Amino acid sequence: MKDLLKKVTQMPRDEVNEFLTQKIMQHERVNLVTKQTRNYDARKPR
DSSP states (O other): OHHHHHHHHHSOHHHHHHHHHHHHHHHHHHHHHHHHHHHHHHHSOO
16 A cells, blocks of 8 residues: 555656546446346345
């Protein structure tokens, strides 16, 4: 986490925004996938 902070503080502002947006997008995608898998598992006949 400290490395990330150091990296961000050395970047220009636009790049920081871009970088954080990408990170958030990755997390969103992961959440979406886990939600879908959970729903799928819930529907699966036992």
